[in-house]
Each structure stands twice: as C-alpha cells, then as structure tokens.
Amino acid sequence: MELKTFGTLYVRGKPVNSGRNYSLYKSRPEVSLGDTNPGKGITWVEWNGLFVAHQNLVYAISWYDLNIFGLISGKQVNIDGRPYNLRLIDKIADDYDEWDAILDSTEGCYRKAVFWDSKGKYSWTQTAWEGDSTCKILRGGTEVRDRTALSIYNAPKMAGWRPVLEPVKLRLCDMQGKRVKVHGKFGDVQGILVSCTDYDIVLAIPGEMPETAICGRFCVKLKPGLYAMDRGMVERVDLEA
Structure with a gap:
C-alpha cells in the first residue's frame, strides 16, 4: 500500500485545493477531478489496483449533489492522460465494504496516521442503509470503523466526498x-x-x-x-x- 499524489480538484472548472467547504459556494457548482495542477495535487492511497483519496476533498456536500455530478457509481475521467472510473466506496458483502477491506490490509496506528485521515468527518458511500435508497451509509468519523447513515439530501459539515479512482485499461x-x-x-x-x-x-x-x-x-x-x-x-x- 502506497501514497501517491496526482490529479486536482476542480470547482466550476477551476483548479482548487482539496478540503473545500461546499456550503460556502452559491448555486451548487459542479465538482470534478482533472489534470494535476502544481501545488494542488491530491494524495491517494493505492490499494488493490484502486486509488482512494487520503481525505475528503469536499465536505458539507450531499449524496444527492454528488449523484447529479455523476460521482457515485462510475464516471469516466482523464487525469494526466490516463482514464479512470470515478466513484464512491462500494459494498463488498453485507456489512462489509471497501473501507473495511482497506483497513484490514493495514496495520495498527498506520490506519489512522497515514491512511484514514478523516479529521472527524464521514465519507459518503454507494451503499443504502437497510435497503432504503434515500438513506446512504457514511464511513469514518472519530474512529476508523465508525459507520453512520444520512438522508441523501442532507449536507452537514461532517459529511464529505472521498472519491475512488478505478484505472480503465484501454487496448x-x-x-x-x-x-x-x-x-x-x-x-x-x-x-x-x-x-x-x-x-x-x-x-x-x-x-x-x-x-x-x-x-x-x-x-x-x-x-x-x-x-x-x-x-x-x-x-x-x-x-x-
């Protein structure tokens, strides 16, 4: 498992630093990822062929808004000439998701100090809470194994966007x-x-x-x-x- 830095967060098509408070923007601007901008690179954890953001890139944003921008289950983006599917953390089995799998593959304090930089915030996932499509599970919080659920329309400061990049292999x-x-x-x-x-x-x-x-x-x-x-x-x- 390694940390790598590439790509940049874009809001309204302009490169910005990660860790943005979405509630401060007017008119709910589109957020996306794009080519690396000097000084604004995103840190990723490489795991099992995937890249998971080291922290929330945007917080105080709803699952509903992320879905409008196509950021839930897979949107193809090109970053520095390479294609990726951009999505959220997904479920692997009942009560077990990629979040758990990554934690299981790391050791002790390394989980908190290096991989899971949550700063007390939660990250949206694709998974519905007890089958309710209007309520989604979030992971993170003050403990690495924390789990909570919110309405897809809620956007408290503790809820954020921690994307996953899945490399697309082109022939x-x-x-x-x-x-x-x-x-x-x-x-x-x-x-x-x-x-x-x-x-x-x-x-x-x-x-x-x-x-x-x-x-x-x-x-x-x-x-x-x-x-x-x-x-x-x-x-x-x-x-x-």
Missing part, C-alpha cells in the same frame, strides 16, 4: 486515431496512433523523431512524419488529455 486498438504518449526505454514520444500489431506501433509525428529514440533502435522511419516503434521497447502508452 491499444481503442486508441487508434487519437493522440498518445508512448513511454519507451529511450524516452517519451507523442503523436497520433495510426496502427498497431503485436510487434510494432505506428505513430504519425510532425517533425523528426528524437535522436535518442532512433539511435536506441526504438523506432524506424517509414516516411516523413511516420514512424514504427518496436513494442518490445515500449513501457506503456497513455492517452493524451
């Missing part, structure tokens, strides 16, 4: 015709993905390929502006934002 063929960044052993290259096979990636790149890539046998120039890259030299391919 290379799904990226054809789109601008990508190829991370190779001899450097990064940006261009339009033209085609791909089990052996090569073909990119349309304005201008000349960096000399480090050519000298390292990372690619072959097919014709001006078109290059084929050896997939064995490619570490990963990201969609450009």
Whole structure:
C-alpha cells in the first residue's frame, strides 16, 4: 500500500485545493477531478489496483449533489492522460465494504496516521442503509470503523466526498486515431496512433523523431512524419488529455 499524489480538484472548472467547504459556494457548482495542477495535487492511497483519496476533498456536500455530478457509481475521467472510473466506496458483502477491506490490509496506528485521515468527518458511500435508497451509509468519523447513515439530501459539515479512482485499461486498438504518449526505454514520444500489431506501433509525428529514440533502435522511419516503434521497447502508452 502506497501514497501517491496526482490529479486536482476542480470547482466550476477551476483548479482548487482539496478540503473545500461546499456550503460556502452559491448555486451548487459542479465538482470534478482533472489534470494535476502544481501545488494542488491530491494524495491517494493505492490499494488493490484502486486509488482512494487520503481525505475528503469536499465536505458539507450531499449524496444527492454528488449523484447529479455523476460521482457515485462510475464516471469516466482523464487525469494526466490516463482514464479512470470515478466513484464512491462500494459494498463488498453485507456489512462489509471497501473501507473495511482497506483497513484490514493495514496495520495498527498506520490506519489512522497515514491512511484514514478523516479529521472527524464521514465519507459518503454507494451503499443504502437497510435497503432504503434515500438513506446512504457514511464511513469514518472519530474512529476508523465508525459507520453512520444520512438522508441523501442532507449536507452537514461532517459529511464529505472521498472519491475512488478505478484505472480503465484501454487496448491499444481503442486508441487508434487519437493522440498518445508512448513511454519507451529511450524516452517519451507523442503523436497520433495510426496502427498497431503485436510487434510494432505506428505513430504519425510532425517533425523528426528524437535522436535518442532512433539511435536506441526504438523506432524506424517509414516516411516523413511516420514512424514504427518496436513494442518490445515500449513501457506503456497513455492517452493524451
């Protein structure tokens, strides 16, 4: 389990620091996540392939408003060129959710000091309270195992948004015709993905390929502006934002 920092909270399309009091805004502006803005990065706990926010990014916000913005069960967002499903903590079994599973995988005081930075506030989850769709469970509070429930329309200061990011694995063929960044052993290259096979990636790149890539046998120039890259030299391919 590791802490990583990336992405930024956006309110009305503008980057802001985490920990916002939503009740201070007028007209219930949309909240979302986007590319990392210097000095406004979000800290995440990486667990089981997921990223869970280290703390509430926004508080005094209702489940109803989060649902209006599509932030409950899965909204695709791109952060720094990578696609994710953005959602809330979900149930795994009766009376057991991802919150419990993460705590079970950590040790003692590490749970409080590093992972569960709740500051006495609760975080909304997807789970209904005793089958009532208008009442949802929140986790957190003063103790790491605390659990409470509120109407989806309530927005007390103790209720907040702690999102989960679920990385979306895209096949290379799904990226054809789109601008990508190829991370190779001899450097990064940006261009339009033209085609791909089990052996090569073909990119349309304005201008000349960096000399480090050519000298390292990372690619072959097919014709001006078109290059084929050896997939064995490619570490990963990201969609450009």
